[in-house]
Amino acid sequence: MNIPLGQMYQEVRGLAQAMSRVEAKLDGVLDETKDIRGDVADHEVRLRVLEKARWPLPTVAALAGVAGTATGLFALLR
Numbered sequence: 001m002n003i004p005l006g007q008m009y010q011e012v013r014g015l016a017q018a019m020s021r022v023e024a025k026l027d028g029v030l031d032e033t034k035d036i037r038g039d040v041a042d043h044e045v046r047l048r049v050l051e052k053a054r055w056p057l058p059t060v061a062a063l064a065g066v067a068g069t070a071t072g073l074f075a076l077l078r
Helices: 005-054 056-077
Strands: none
Touching: 005 056
């Protein structure tokens, strides 16, 4: 089973072209992942800021509850 050189050359050229297309697509995917990584980093920063801004809310709620209780007791005992 001998394969003629011309046919072998065509197969190798076809493989080279296919590899070029795969390489171009891979470059596109890598560029997109860079964008995605930047978006994820930005979202992480935003989440951290929101988490830091949210922590006083339970404290404020607890203080308001204590103040309300104290006011109620003061009004009741007065």
